[in-house]
Amino acid sequence: MRITLERSNLLKSLNHVHRVVERRNTIPILSNVLLRAEGDSLSLKATDLDLEITEATPASVEQAGATTVPAHLLYEIVRKLPDGSEVLLATTPDGAAMTVASGRSKFSLQCLPEQDFPDLTAGSFSHSFSLKATDLKMLIDRTQFAISTEETRYYLNGIYFHTIESGGDLKLRAVATDGHRLARAEVEAPSGSEGMPGIIIPRKTVGEIQKLSDNAEAIARVELSDAKIRLTVGSIVLTSKLIDGTFPDYQRVIPAGNDKELRIDCGAFAQAVDRVSTISSERGRAVKLALSEGQMTLTVNNPDSGSATEELSATYESDPMEIGFNAKYLLDITGQLSGDEAIFLLADAGSPTLIRDTAGGDALYVLMPMRV
Structure with a gap:
């Protein structure tokens, strides 16, 4: 693999994906980000086995290929390179290392093979709909603080999303509670969300979705099944497992x-x-x-x-x-x-x-x- 791309583009994409990677991992490959160069773009993928984010960014590809390198290390290197610079990423012929070069700076990072990288297979989704990213962000902003941090009540460790009839209209509603306080917010239910299963999105996934929804013009495409959610905003695709549990009947409180x-x-x-x-x-x-x-x-x-x-x-x-x-x-x-x-x-x-x-x-x- 040999590619050249703008530092700003690479840093922006790494910023989105590297946060998913846990700092301490018992499985070495989970500390890495998967880089795949093909056509005129570089796609980056990171996962913690519960949550996966992929993003594509424009690149000049001299030689297509794929490898995995330490995510946090690559992010720190690119972050410290000068503004406006170009970055060369090139793997050695045996694929054991990757060179990161920019101006007079040159780094060599150890690689692990692409085929070892886990894939969070999404399966099929029963419901899909689109809504403004700002609406999704509003639902999260208004409720996120009430998510429980008590691990024993794991079904409260996220935000409960569901549709409900309210005042003659169908609403998409978000609810979070920790037993001491409850937060509820809602927007007009988007077309396609009718009859969707009630889902509990985990705290970590909620935090990542919130960061992806900053663009006021962006449209978020949401795909759901009983066990997973996939969210697409622009060139970013986030796939996450859902919390397997029953959210309490919050209406009673x-x-x-x-x-x-x-x-x-x-x-x-x-x-x-x-x-x-x-x-x-x-x-x-x-x-x-x-x-x-x-x-x-x-x-x-x-x-x-x-x-x-x-x-x-x-x-x-x-x-x-x-x-x-x-x-x-x-x-x-x-x-x-x-x-x-x-x-x-x-x-x-x-x-x-x-x-x-x-x-x-x-x-x-x-x-x-x-x-x-």
């Missing part, structure tokens, strides 16, 4: 009878929570909200270091009440709200609270209270 409405300036509230939580301990991050007509008082007490209070004006006309929340969870949710005001729908100090965005009804959050 969304309260319907919360009749106490609180409206508060989102930015001022987030800043106040951030300020008073400075004094909280790592273990107990509770902030108490005391609500009375037209006013909210935030309080944090830490027996080891002191206390903090701050008052905010708020729109609240129900009976006075006190309720406690985890400060970090409050900040995670308010960070996703795009409207000027946050709407809290409360029942009592021990029941889940519903939080909505004034900028539209496509996202909804449920937060469990803490004892304070």
